[in-house]
Amino acid sequence: MSATTQTPIIPIRSSSEPPQVIAPDAETIFATRAQRFEQLAEGHSLGDWLRFLAAITRAQHAALQSLPALALPDANQLARAREHRMPPLPAQSWPRDPLWQTSLRRIAAAIADVAPEPARKDLARLAGYDSERIEALAERVLHTELYGDDVALLPYVAAALQVLWTAGAARLGAKHISTLDVPGVCPCCGFLPVASVVRGGGEVGNxxxxxxxxxxxxxxxxxxxxxxxxxxxGISYRHLEAEGLQGTDAVRAETxxxxxxxxxxxxxxxxxxxPVADDLATLALDILVDEAGYARSGPNLLLVPGG
Ligand SMILES: [Zn+2]
Ligand SMILES: [Zn+2]
Known part of the structure; x- marks a missing residue:
């Protein structure tokens, strides 16, 4: 193409341009997820476990609603994060409010009655730990060291950390969260994704x-x-229905x-x-792609690894 026929590219930015970042809605995120867990539990071979996860998620909702407004980075810190293309609430270094341990105790109390027997024992053990020991478990979650002693306690710790970080992200809002140079990590906290969502309508359609x-x-x-x-x-998609297994093509593995x-x-x-509930309701798909030689690139923190 010659220079004379080139059309200048004018960036169009209208109000209908899809957002690069969507912050969570603190009032609905866990409540909606709990409903989805309940729905997925119906007739599912792992129904009891999915119902327990619904209870955990409802407890996360309640804990989030009772969390006071968190202290966030100030304008200078936010500007610096933006300038260096760093996440504003980094999982591994944001000084987390000790209130997250209150959320943990609230969640543990809320699910105690519905927890299956092994989970009850885990929760009782967790209740006996001092705050220093609990902070050490939090460090493991935030560094994705999801193995070793007490691995069964990590989902509860993670559930409470999700409450704190979700509260922070919601309060910060998308306008203070800029995309990073590394597209594979969260622009708000630098953590890994649990799954992708392809949205079917509105300004973020498809x-x-x-x-x-x-x-x-x-x-x-x-x-x-x-x-x-x-x-x-070399990107492919697999789903359970196509493999002749019970499942849905609404969830696919991108390999x-x-x-x-x-x-x-x-x-x-x-x-x-x-993304969290449907991921856990399709563990058969994980087994399938795992057997085909693919390793998962982001964790689901409500799952006990190897559990
Ligand atoms: Zn994040
Ligand atoms: Zn790759």
């Missing part, structure tokens, strides 16, 4: 958003791209042949879905 496993912030990533290594070739990783995608056009 766009893919990665959903943070810790703070529930979502950020845009083009479709058919590996969130772990950025590869755009990458370049780095041999995968992450699930949930499609909202097929009905109500939740």
């Amino acid at each position: 766009l893919r958003y990665l959903h943070c496993a810790l703070c529930n912030t979502e950020w845009n990533l083009v479709r058919v791209k590996c969130s772990s290594c950025n590869a755009t070739e 990458c042949d370049s780095c041999k990783s995968y992450l699930k995608i949930v499609y909202t056009e097929k009905g109500p879905v939740d």
Whole structure:
């Protein structure tokens, strides 16, 4: 093309331009997820476990509603984070408010009566730990060291940390969260995504958003791209129905042949879905892609690894 025929590219920014970042809604995020867990539990072979997860998520909702307004980074700190393209509430270094341990105690108390027997024992053990020991468990969650002693306690600790970070992300709002140079980590907290969501309508129609496993912030990533290594070739999709198993094509595993990783995608056009709940209701898909040689690139913090 010659210079004379080139049309200048004028960036158009209208109010209908889809957002790059979507902050969580503190009033609905956990309540909606709890409903989805209940719905998925119906007739599911892991129904009891999914109902227990619904109870945990309802407890997260209650804990979040009772959390006082958190201290957030000030204008200077936010400007610095933006300038250095760093997340404003980094999982590994944001000085977390000790109130998160109050959330943990509230969640543990709320689920004590409905917990299955092994979980009851875990919760009793957790109740006996001092705050220093609990902070050490939090460090493991926030550094994704999801193995070793007390691994069964980590989902409860993570549930309370999700409450704190979600409160922070919601209070900060999308206007204070800028996309980073590394598209595979959360622009709010730097944590890994639990899954992708492809939204079916409105201003974000058919766009893919990665959903943070810790703070529930979502950020845009083009479709058919590996969130772990950025590869755009060798990407495939697998779902349970296609494999002749009971399941839904609303949840697919996006596998990458370049780095041999995968992450699930949930499609909202097929009905109500939740990246955390639908991920856990399709563990058969994890087994399938794991056997095919792919490793998961982001954790679901409510799952006991190997449990
Ligand atoms: Zn996050
Ligand atoms: Zn990859």
